[in-house]
Amino acid sequence: SQYQYVKNFERENFLLPETYIVVRVDGRGFHRFSKFYNFEKPNDVRALNVINKAAEGVFRSVQDIFMAYGDSDEYSFAFDRSSNLFERREAKLVSTVVSTFTAHYISAWASQFDEPLKPEHLPTFDGRAVCYPNLKVLRDYFAWRQVDCHINNLYNTTFWTLVLKGGLSTQEAEQRLCGTLSSDKNEILFSEFGINYNNESEMFKKGTTIVWEEPLVGTGQSGEEPSARQVQRMAKKRSKIALQLLHVDIIRDQFWGRFGPNLA
Amino acid sequence: SQYQYVKNFERENFLLPETYIVVRVDGRGFHRFSKFYNFEKPNDVRALNVINKAAEGVFRSVQDIFMAYGDSDEYSFAFDRSSNLFERREAKLVSTVVSTFTAHYISAWASQFDEPLKPEHLPTFDGRAVCYPNLKVLRDYFAWRQVDCHINNLYNTTFWTLVLKGGLSTQEAEQRLCGTLSSDKNEILFSEFGINYNNESEMFKKGTTIVWEEPLVGTGQSGEEPSARQVQRMAKKRSKIALQLLHVDIIRDQFWGRFGPNLA
Amino acid sequence: SQYQYVKNFERENFLLPETYIVVRVDGRGFHRFSKFYNFEKPNDVRALNVINKAAEGVFRSVQDIFMAYGDSDEYSFAFDRSSNLFERREAKLVSTVVSTFTAHYISAWASQFDEPLKPEHLPTFDGRAVCYPNLKVLRDYFAWRQVDCHINNLYNTTFWTLVLKGGLSTQEAEQRLCGTLSSDKNEILFSEFGINYNNESEMFKKGTTIVWEEPLVGTGQSGEEPSARQVQRMAKKRSKIALQLLHVDIIRDQFWGRFGPNLA
Amino acid sequence: SQYQYVKNFERENFLLPETYIVVRVDGRGFHRFSKFYNFEKPNDVRALNVINKAAEGVFRSVQDIFMAYGDSDEYSFAFDRSSNLFERREAKLVSTVVSTFTAHYISAWASQFDEPLKPEHLPTFDGRAVCYPNLKVLRDYFAWRQVDCHINNLYNTTFWTLVLKGGLSTQEAEQRLCGTLSSDKNEILFSEFGINYNNESEMFKKGTTIVWEEPLVGTGQSGEEPSARQVQRMAKKRSKIALQLLHVDIIRDQFWGRFGPNLA
Numbered sequence A, B, C, D: 001s002q003y004q005y006v007k008n009f010e011r012e013n014f015l016l017p018e019t020y021i022v023v024r025v026d027g028r029g030f031h032r033f034s035k036f037y038n039f040e041k042p043n044d045v046r047a048l049n050v051i052n053k054a055a056e057g058v059f060r061s062v063q064d065i066f067m068a069y070g071d072s073d074e075y076s077f078a079f080d081r082s083s084n085l086f087e088r089r090e091a092k093l094v095s096t097v098v099s100t101f102t103a104h105y106i107s108a109w110a111s112q113f114d115e116p117l118k119p120e121h122l123p124t125f126d127g128r129a130v131c132y133p134n135l136k137v138l139r140d141y142f143a144w145r146q147v148d149c150h151i152n153n154l155y156n157t158t159f160w161t162l163v164l165k166g167g168l169s170t171q172e173a174e175q176r177l178c179g180t181l182s183s184d185k186n187e188i189l190f191s192e193f194g195i196n197y198n199n200e201s202e203m204f205k206k207g208t209t210i211v212w213e214e215p216l217v218g219t220g221q222s223g224e225e226p227s228a229r230q231v232q233r234m235a236k237k238r239s240k241i242a243l244q245l246l247h248v249d250i251i252r253d254q255f256w257g258r259f260g261p262n263l264a
């Protein structure tokens, strides 16, 4: 029609080829959301189960992802360096991941929570795509997220122990922890509450890393845009291969030796 | 941490100030999705009710939207020219709208469909943001979408009438309509099936336009980033003001005189 | 060749249609450059003549420019809202303007300066493109530059009068002017040196604005990419139409009524 | 001033960190330009000397360049992967290189050509920046340019030999070469004109590669924005270190082993 020219105002951002695309999603206002649905403090296993299922949903239904990592209300998905999904169009990639993540989060909710979601308090997520040009910076990206998980979890664990077991008000706990080092928090937990932080759940301390059980040969890693038929076949294949949910150190070399991207 | 430098790889796209931002979402693979859940052909009122509720959800929970228009599996949201939502960061805007839309779509499903959503067949949407620098091109944008709705609906109505009432196979119907003009399709409907296209449901022919019942003074139209407090107050205000769902011509001047953006 | 794929790494930024593109160039390190070639202080007429010729060169050889404004070591060029020059590719536009400007600056040098340019001290310019979505912000852009010209010129005039006629050191002059208002500077000039700032050269006070002598109908304003032949014909036409160099107020309405872009 | 808000319409494109930035400049309309100044065919040594000097000028005055390659009317400059020049702002980088290149081209002209440049026929260049995320694609980039040089030069050499020595019209020469392979062109040169293409000038066949005579330790390769003082000191240092102009194969490993970027 005479109006079609308005489509020319669309601007695409094609993400730089041969870089690792990472899409990170993060819960919007989960401070409030977690309060509203009475998440356990500092970590609610049900909530983590839900978000892990959401991540699995993305992993299975969006092509070319080789690794995901998440904790708290966030998840990061790393795409093959050679992925040409949606021609690497940024808005398509981000919106598809965010929408798929949201859908699966809601879909998985009832399996973990008795209280159903209320229309005025639905979980939503923002998303962004970032390019990392080589494996070193990609590894540093995941290290950044895992260190963040560790720092937050140690803080939250100590904070809520002080409040729930130590009887401090939240303000008092905050003040108590102000300026403390990691070693101080470990010490508080151990000497005052007999808690050895090392014995806490690995999922809480390390977050969750998702990888394929076996390498996904020929299911979307190629550079060419696959046909609709191929996409469906690959989707089916992906739906059958098992995923591994790990709670391990992803900073050190060992993980990357086993699960890192094929660099050929 | 030593890894924080990786955050510097994030690139923001700040959408040009003083332009109308339009975010359009579109169902991913709704051809298959509508088949799987047995949508009525050519238009399923339940499905349109669900998508309209999803749009209402976005309208109410995302600031600075003054108008939305949708049909089939898509919806477009227009933001105030002066909006400074998320500092006009593209990925934030797109991902927030898409996630909120997806969440409300799923949330509204059960009110219209008996069959619950299956985890392997969840509704998901892609999204994009486009800037329109003046009211003329913005109007042309919405005209483009409404003309598209009209063309598709006339085609689909005639196609499915030929199939469902005329006994043609889908291939035969396709061939029959190949190369026909609008007038031809109107004629087929009228002379062969006694259907006057003008009497079809306005929602099918015109799509759905959403506007505020009363102008939203002081609830987010200003250029400054509002405080968390203000955001909440405005959200509350927005949740009380009624929305209008219209099925009207949005190409001609009349609509824009009444509901167009305040140009002061 | 097998290497051609590297061209796919090029990213184009297509500037938003229907907005006024402004390209601003600014001398790199002209503080040093003006010292090296002993520019007169605060304003060197020869240098302004050279930069004005450079701007004329751009005006004539780059299509779709309807207005330029410059002072000191900078110039801004405004393109027709509907220009489709280089498909509105940012790097092409900026680099072409900057290169043409640099070439003409050097070419015009000898007509104004006896001392030839030295290879170790050549004039160079940076450049950038900015989109302005409507006439109000475009006018505000030029107002911004003209106010800047005024502020700098009043400061520089007073500063160098204090130094050259008042015998102050540059440090003393700086301190003397620290915190002064426009009115204070006018007063210093008048009461201490008998200089009425209003009587200073209009070129110094207002900068230089370039417009076509007569409207350029059919010489590049259309949306379509013109043929090589047309481009040449238009270039010839442009080379014959006279340019006006004005030293006038471009903030008030009067200028825009006469020389503003055709809004049809 | 009240108008300063217009600066917020400027959009920066920060080029992805840890990638090799290549800026390529190319003469605008050099088909015409070379005709106007009667360049020798197919290769004018004077013109190549001028463009090589222009490249040297850029190499010396713009920081963080470790390699340049050029032929015909184009030159490519590769920046250190870790360069933070202009915070990696695209428009600054491109415009600075293009302006500096243009200035030095004009400045060097008189040393090679008797006929001075005419104001209506000045040399100008466009420019663009491209990011290459690893050494493989960077090498492929330069291979692409050198293969292009070879193909063009073999064609042009044969074409102009057919015209100038073989007495063909340009149209006849074009037809004669239509569809021919490299081997055919070599054969024509050899059997019809006794010319062994291998004996042609290396500069024509291989183009020109510029590298530093000795590694530039501590003169701008670091990530931090250097102080004005440091920049000047480095500039001085750069002005003293010799440059090497090579006419060698840059596709094979040997070159990169000796002159490739420090990957530490």
Ligand SMILES: Nc1nc2c(ncn2[C@H]2C[C@H](O)[C@@H](COP(=O)(O)OP(=O)(O)OP(=O)(O)O)O2)c(=O)[nH]1
Binding pocket: A026, A027, A028, A029, A030, A031, A032, A034, A039, A040, A041, A042, A043, A044, A045, A047, A048, A072, A073
């Ligand atoms: N009690 C509890 N809270 C959790 C759990 N997981 C996440 N949260 C809460 C703690 C934080 O307040 C919040 C995540 O922090 P964010 O920095 O993402 O902030 P938030 O989502 O509120 O704001 P945002 O919209 O992301 O800027 O979610 C959990 O398992 N238990």
Ligand SMILES: Nc1nc2c(ncn2[C@H]2C[C@H](O)[C@@H](COP(=O)(O)OP(=O)(O)OP(=O)(O)O)O2)c(=O)[nH]1
Binding pocket: B026, B027, B028, B029, B030, B031, B032, B034, B039, B040, B041, B042, B043, B044, B045, B047, B048, B072, B073
């Ligand atoms: N039967 C039926 N189908 C509908 C209805 N609304 C939408 N659809 C179907 C018809 C189209 O096949 C599809 C929308 O067309 P699209 O161009 O968006 O294609 P689709 O979503 O399949 O692919 P996409 O992922 O958007 O490229 O949704 C409805 O009310 N009834």
Ligand SMILES: Nc1nc2c(ncn2[C@H]2C[C@H](O)[C@@H](COP(=O)(O)OP(=O)(O)OP(=O)(O)O)O2)c(=O)[nH]1
Binding pocket: C026, C027, C028, C029, C030, C031, C032, C034, C039, C040, C041, C042, C043, C044, C045, C047, C048, C072, C073
């Ligand atoms: N004496 C004298 N100096 C002038 C004249 N026109 C411009 N200049 C000098 C004064 C300023 O130091 C300089 C322009 O200021 P800028 O802000 O553009 O600074 P500059 O070019 O040094 O640095 P930049 O590379 O633009 O960041 O040029 C003139 O007519 N006479």
Ligand SMILES: Nc1nc2c(ncn2[C@H]2C[C@H](O)[C@@H](COP(=O)(O)OP(=O)(O)OP(=O)(O)O)O2)c(=O)[nH]1
Binding pocket: D026, D027, D028, D029, D030, D031, D032, D034, D039, D040, D041, D042, D043, D044, D045, D047, D048, D072, D073
């Ligand atoms: N006779 C002669 N011509 C040369 C020499 N070096 C370059 N040229 C000419 C041959 C080509 O026509 C032209 C370079 O080709 P381009 O593809 O860059 O085309 P041109 O610059 O005309 O157009 P453009 O503005 O880059 O699209 O310059 C030379 O040494 N001798």
Ligand SMILES: O=P(O)(O)OP(=O)(O)OP(=O)(O)O
Binding pocket: A026
């Ligand atoms: O969301 P966070 O906490 O990671 O912090 P950010 O990414 O700097 O903020 P934003 O979500 O606004 O990009």
Ligand SMILES: O=P(O)(O)OP(=O)(O)OP(=O)(O)O
Binding pocket: B026
């Ligand atoms: O999705 P459509 O049908 O509007 O078509 P498009 O926008 O051109 O395609 P895409 O979804 O790939 O941007």
Ligand SMILES: O=P(O)(O)OP(=O)(O)OP(=O)(O)O
Binding pocket: C026
């Ligand atoms: O160059 P200036 O003085 O106008 O200042 P800026 O534009 O803010 O700085 P830059 O040249 O670095 O864009």
Ligand SMILES: O=P(O)(O)OP(=O)(O)OP(=O)(O)O
Binding pocket: D026
């Ligand atoms: O300039 P060329 O010949 O390398 O070709 P291009 O780069 O594809 O064209 P443009 O200069 O328009 O980017």
Ligand SMILES: [Mg+2]
Binding pocket: A026
């Ligand atoms: Mg955030």
Ligand SMILES: [Mg+2]
Binding pocket: A026, A027, A028, A029, A030, A031, A073
């Ligand atoms: Mg969050």
Ligand SMILES: [Mg+2]
Binding pocket: A026, A027, A072, A073, A074
């Ligand atoms: Mg979070």
Ligand SMILES: [Mg+2]
Binding pocket: B026
């Ligand atoms: Mg689409």
Ligand SMILES: [Mg+2]
Binding pocket: B026, B027, B028, B029, B030, B031, B073
């Ligand atoms: Mg769809």
Ligand SMILES: [Mg+2]
Binding pocket: B026, B027, B072, B073, B074
């Ligand atoms: Mg659709």
Ligand SMILES: [Mg+2]
Binding pocket: C026
């Ligand atoms: Mg500047």
Ligand SMILES: [Mg+2]
Binding pocket: C026, C027, C028, C029, C030, C031, C073
């Ligand atoms: Mg300057």
